[in-house]
Amino acid sequence: MSNPSPTPERAIYGFVLYLASIVGFGLFVIWAYVPEKWLISLGLTYMPQKYWAVVTPTYACVGILLFYIFYTGYNMTITQPLDSLDTITDNFSRPVESNGQPDGAIPPIGDLSISEINKQMYL
Numbered sequence: 264m265s266n267p268s269p270t271p272e273r274a275i276y277g278f279v280l281y282l283a284s285i286v287g288f289g290l291f292v293i294w295a296y297v298p299e300k301w302l303i304s305l306g307l308t309y310m311p312q313k314y315w316a317v318v319t320p321t322y323a324c325v326g327i328l329l330f331y332i333f334y335t336g337y338n339m340t341i342t343q344p345l346d347s348l349d350t351i352t353d354n355f356s357r358p359v360e361s362n363g364q365p366d367g368a369i370p371p372i373g374d375l376s377i378s379e380i381n382k383q384m385y386l
Contacts, residue, residue: 291316350377
């Protein structure tokens with residue numbers, strides 16, 4: 264059985280991941296800003312082009328933006344229309360009964376009818 268609570272092992276893994284990300288970002292910044300002649304003088308001759316220092320973060324940002332756009336569009340395509348038969352309640356639904364409740368009380372748990380929801384949202 265998995266447990267989401269913090270354990271010493273997870274704390275160590277998290278700290279190592281934190282340190283690795285800081286070191287990786289530091290190496291990226293050094294590679295991006297230090298002139299190539301200095302890197303060659305240090306013996307670092309097999310390095311990617313500086314073009315990728317600009318393109319990689321740009322691709323990541325555009326990719327994240329496109330993910331959100333496509334995710335929203337996909338959710339809109341799989342949502343049933345308001346007049347679809349799939350949005351009608353079945354035999355197992357329980358209507359909300361609010362009789363005997365004082366004013367301002369939270370109603371008991373139940374299924375709202377689609378016509379009541381459409382009336383509240385769109386009319």
